[in-house]
Amino acid sequence: MRVREGSRIDAERVVRFSLNGKAVVGRKGDTLASALLANDQRLMGRSFKYHRPRGVVTAGSEEPNALFEIGTGAGQVPNVRGTVQEIFDGMVARSQNCWPSLERDALAINDLMSRFLSAGFYYKTFMWPQAFWEKLYEPIIRRAAGLGALSGDEPVGDFDKAWAHCDLLIIGGGPAGLMAALTAGRTGQRVLIADEDVRLGGRLDAESFELGGMASTDWAREAAAELDSLPNVRVMTRTTVTGAYDGRTFGAYERVSEHLASPPAGAPVGTFWRIVADRTLLAGGAHERMIAFPDNDRPGIMQASAVRSYLHRYGVAPGRKVAVFTNNDDGWRTVDDLQAAGVEVSALIDTRPDVEPGRDVRTVTGAQVVATRGRLGLESLDISKPGGGRQFISADCLAVSGGWNPSVHLTCHMNGRPIWRDDIAAFVPKPGAVPGLEAIGAANGAFSTHEALRAGADAAGGGEIPAAEDAPVNVTPFWHVTGVKGRQWLDLQNDVTVKDIKLAHQENFRSVEHMKRYTTLGMATDQGKLSNMGGLAVMAELTGQPIPSVGTTTFRPPYTPIPVAALAGRAHRAHFAPDRYTPSHQLSEERGASYVEAGLWHRAAWFPQGNETTWKQSADREVGWVRGAVGVCDVTTLGKIDVQGPGARDLLDLLYTGKMSTLKEGRVRYGLMLREDGFVMDDGTCARLGPDHYVITTTTAAAGEVMAYMDFCAQVLKPDLPVRFISTTEQWAQFAVAGPQSRALLEGLLDQGLNDDVLPFMGYLPVQIGDVAGRLFRISFSGELAYELAVPTRYGDALIRVLEDRAKALGGGLYGMEALNILRIEKGFITHSEIHGRVTADDIGFGRMVSPAKDCIGKVMSQRPGLHGAERQQLVGLRAKDGALKAGAHIFGQGKRASAENDQGYITSACTSPTLGHLALAFVVNGRARHGEQVVAHDGLHGTDIACEIVDPVFMDPDGEKMRG
Amino acid sequence: MRIECPQCGARDVREFTYLGAAVLADRPDADATTEAWQDYVHLRDNPAGPHDELWHHAMGCSAWLRVRRNTLTHEILTVTMAQEDRT
Numbered sequence A: 001m002r003v004r005e006g007s008r009i010d011a012e013r014v015v016r017f018s019l020n021g022k023a024v025v026g027r028k029g030d031t032l033a034s035a036l037l038a039n040d041q042r043l044m045g046r047s048f049k050y051h052r053p054r055g056v057v058t059a060g061s062e063e064p065n066a067l068f069e070i071g072t073g074a075g076q077v078p079n080v081r082g083t084v085q086e087i088f089d090g091m092v093a094r095s096q097n098c099w100p101s102l103e104r105d106a107l108a109i110n111d112l113m114s115r116f117l118s119a120g121f122y123y124k125t126f127m128w129p130q131a132f133w134e135k136l137y138e139p140i141i142r143r144a145a146g147l148g149a150l151s152g153d154e155p156v157g158d159f160d161k162a163w164a165h166c167d168l169l170i171i172g173g174g175p176a177g178l179m180a181a182l183t184a185g186r187t188g189q190r191v192l193i194a195d196e197d198v199r200l201g202g203r204l205d206a207e208s209f210e211l212g213g214m215a216s217t218d219w220a221r222e223a224a225a226e227l228d229s230l231p232n233v234r235v236m237t238r239t240t241v242t243g244a245y246d247g248r249t250f251g252a253y254e255r256v257s258e259h260l261a262s263p264p265a266g267a268p269v270g271t272f273w274r275i276v277a278d279r280t281l282l283a284g285g286a287h288e289r290m291i292a293f294p295d296n297d298r299p300g301i302m303q304a305s306a307v308r309s310y311l312h313r314y315g316v317a318p319g320r321k322v323a324v325f326t327n328n329d330d331g332w333r334t335v336d337d338l339q340a341a342g343v344e345v346s347a348l349i350d351t352r353p354d355v356e357p358g359r360d361v362r363t364v365t366g367a368q369v370v371a372t373r374g375r376l377g378l379e380s381l382d383i384s385k386p387g388g389g390r391q392f393i394s395a396d397c398l399a400v401s402g403g404w405n406p407s408v409h410l411t412c413h414m415n416g417r418p419i420w421r422d423d424i425a426a427f428v429p430k431p432g433a434v435p436g437l438e439a440i441g442a443a444n445g446a447f448s449t450h451e452a453l454r455a456g457a458d459a460a461g462g463g464e465i466p467a468a469e470d471a472p473v474n475v476t477p478f479w480h481v482t483g484v485k486g487r488q489w490l491d492l493q494n495d496v497t498v499k500d501i502k503l504a505h506q507e508n509f510r511s512v513e514h515m516k517r518y519t520t521l522g523m524a525t526d527q528g529k530l531s532n533m534g535g536l537a538v539m540a541e542l543t544g545q546p547i548p549s550v551g552t553t554t555f556r557p558p559y560t561p562i563p564v565a566a567l568a569g570r571a572h573r574a575h576f577a578p579d580r581y582t583p584s585h586q587l588s589e590e591r592g593a594s595y596v597e598a599g600l601w602h603r604a605a606w607f608p609q610g611n612e613t614t615w616k617q618s619a620d621r622e623v624g625w626v627r628g629a630v631g632v633c634d635v636t637t638l639g640k641i642d643v644q645g646p647g648a649r650d651l652l653d654l655l656y657t658g659k660m661s662t663l664k665e666g667r668v669r670y671g672l673m674l675r676e677d678g679f680v681m682d683d684g685t686c687a688r689l690g691p692d693h694y695v696i697t698t699t700t701a702a703a704g705e706v707m708a709y710m711d712f713c714a715q716v717l718k719p720d721l722p723v724r725f726i727s728t729t730e731q732w733a734q735f736a737v738a739g740p741q742s743r744a745l746l747e748g749l750l751d752q753g754l755n756d757d758v759l760p761f762m763g764y765l766p767v768q769i770g771d772v773a774g775r776l777f778r779i780s781f782s783g784e785l786a787y788e789l790a791v792p793t794r795y796g797d798a799l800i801r802v803l804e805d806r807a808k809a810l811g812g813g814l815y816g817m818e819a820l821n822i823l824r825i826e827k828g829f830i831t832h833s834e835i836h837g838r839v840t841a842d843d844i845g846f847g848r849m850v851s852p853a854k855d856c857i858g859k860v861m862s863q864r865p866g867l868h869g870a871e872r873q874q875l876v877g878l879r880a881k882d883g884a885l886k887a888g889a890h891i892f893g894q895g896k897r898a899s900a901e902n903d904q905g906y907i908t909s910a911c912t913s914p915t916l917g918h919l920a921l922a923f924v925v926n927g928r929a930r931h932g933e934q935v936v937a938h939d940g941l942h943g944t945d946i947a948c949e950i951v952d953p954v955f956m957d958p959d960g961e962k963m964r965g
Numbered sequence B: 001m002r003i004e005c006p007q008c009g010a011r012d013v014r015e016f017t018y019l020g021a022a023v024l025a026d027r028p029d030a031d032a033t034t035e036a037w038q039d040y041v042h043l044r045d046n047p048a049g050p051h052d053e054l055w056h057h058a059m060g061c062s063a064w065l066r067v068r069r070n071t072l073t074h075e076i077l078t079v080t081m082a083q084e085d086r087t
Ligand SMILES: [Zn+2]
Pocket: B005, B006, B007, B008, B009, B057, B060, B061, B062, B063
């Protein structure tokens, strides 16, 4: 019921939205919860496990009950707190956990079966028979339990990620945070103040305090206005600091347009911030505790502070007849504020026998609430009188104040454990738990407004503070009533009762972490902000320990739930990773190429022609061109590193197993790099362009790794070597020209002869292509007479078109990765399919490439016993007559069972060659000595057994006559 | 976590790649004993506290850095270029 003006409400502006399909009218400034309360709707959802009717308990982000799905279709967001969601025109909200309707929920039957669903029920009730778990129990439990649902569709709207840096981060804009921000802001520090609420002020606009001679809500407004005017202060509202991380870095989630009917174009739904702060003040306030009593979960029972929040902020009385139940002086304010607003207060119930509240209201001290009534909302309650006996009290709202818990959560994110303070019966943050962070105000257990202002000013350098109330809370701990029947709820979101804690204790789950997992207390999306303390207190009673000895559970980020999409930001779909396109990409597009992703690169896999319908038809044709005429292929993606300086040769000698220092100018050598543990890291070519100038290539996959490792060798191992190197992968477009007609093609293009005297096999020649200086290497990855021609990347597109034209004229054309793969398998050339990190130089038959004349990375360790010889799996070829071989198949002797102990090796690469049939490269135990042996390739995945013969891995031209020309 | 690169200033840990303990900088000679090599390649201390490590500013200036980090708190104690203090 709306009873008065609210500090946040624009009474003139009506907002229309829907809840469960029914139209609801609120006012601008309402949250979903305040709008529903203004419409006298106390029932807001059903509980997680028992589907009990539940209403709103809080007025903030700690809300356990009032959860809604907001939006429709792909934009549907589950588990939205009605206390946080601002209403907007056209908003569609649905209650969660209810079917067919909020008022009549079929699964409320769970409540009647509660004795089967008590703590640990899924560890016991559904344990047997085991086979039923997956098919029967789990689906039923999942349907019955659980909170809101996702649509399953691609989310609409984008999220952003952003960084912020400041001298002073202030978390929370209540009295402590505001005072600190003003004090620091006036001194010119770069201040960032973040508050999860829609405006700064915290409790200042939820209470009826005086502050600095004016209403506290007005003071907060003026303070916020001054902060807005300071250029060195950044105010971030609707921004929850969600986590504390190493290096004084904090995570924060800003709700940018979740509350807008029509967000501005381009605005994200929300932004995930990483904030780096030299210093941080945690001024996150405190959460009011509830008290457990029988059936304390009926809609209408809520925090006393929440009742005051609704009254002052939204002008809403959550009930027409309100009772107050408290164990501290703070609760009394609720009576004053309600009465001042003309709301009937039916009783003030204080658990303390020896207090005199002095309010003009029926007051019972030393009393407890022992029963409540009302099917879908509170109607009345019974209290126990001090001398015995019960008293009936009529109330449709019960404001409960069990004391305050400082919001210590962020101070626990880096393993800090909070400290118990008996005087306030609460945990406070451990100083220094998060480096650079200091807790102030209510977050540090200083609950009065004066204390908060003082702490805020002092933490920011000191200074004057305005006059404010300084009343003590005077709490006497009271956690739950005893000696009465009925379920007393601790964790409203996960439906955990006092009895569940007792059961955990009885079954010896007494450690706080065991108790938590056994009962699920505090494991819901609110992380037990309201419930953990109650659970700890009950366990303390049961074990006869003080609360600090029981301990606390670990709070983890995020402080409040944030959408996973916000953590992803825009890094999904096309923006998940960068795309790298080759210089021939435009031409490949024109030729209708299909692509294969190689790291970030998109490489053309084949170029379909005519009526070809499969990749194999195209690839076989392209293989035929290379073997019979000439093919052209983009090999730009291979890593290229330009190495220069007098120390270049020494660095390369250290990196490669071979002796690159003896390489002559104008020559190219194949090279192998090991890791320091003796296994192969990468292979490639090394060309010497000048006296102190080399260009090396890496595989596409290992380009980054090799570059980083070269940096390591040059900077860390050999810091005195005069050598510099740089990746030029993207600066040079490089194309393979391969096949018997390749020389003719290039001689025509370059207008010069290229016989063996001019450019021998494994030679390098600087060339001119028109006005463009290029590099020509005579190297072959196909086994044919072949070259690789490199030009600056900006000429790559022009060059590939010329090369294609000339290849066509000679009876060839473009070839892609599939053809390249067949060509290199036919020739027994390895890729990272073979050098996959578990093979040695000897395994691939290159043991002799480890030069005895010098040291190199990995040399010593490669000589260890067990890394070479007959006991190892060695590279071999396999040929099959009947059926294609597949990579991943394992090799077994003929007639042997396919078992681990009979395993002889495995296939790393396989193809069906258009001319040589079914081929594969494989590693087989002692394979080099087993050429000619018949074995079986067993593919458990495809269920095939293919007979094949072990052969030399070089299937064609073993002496290399073709490529040597 | 943030690392103060001597060349680039304080940067988020995402820009850096971790290699391992800084003893990796002390590569044995080729004729060192098998034990020395075994120790260098495989055996590492696992201190609870300050630990010297090698980090690569891969997404920055490509410098290899010697970082002293408290393994208990992730506090970065010192950062130098890897080859500094090498004699
Ligand atoms: Zn750097």
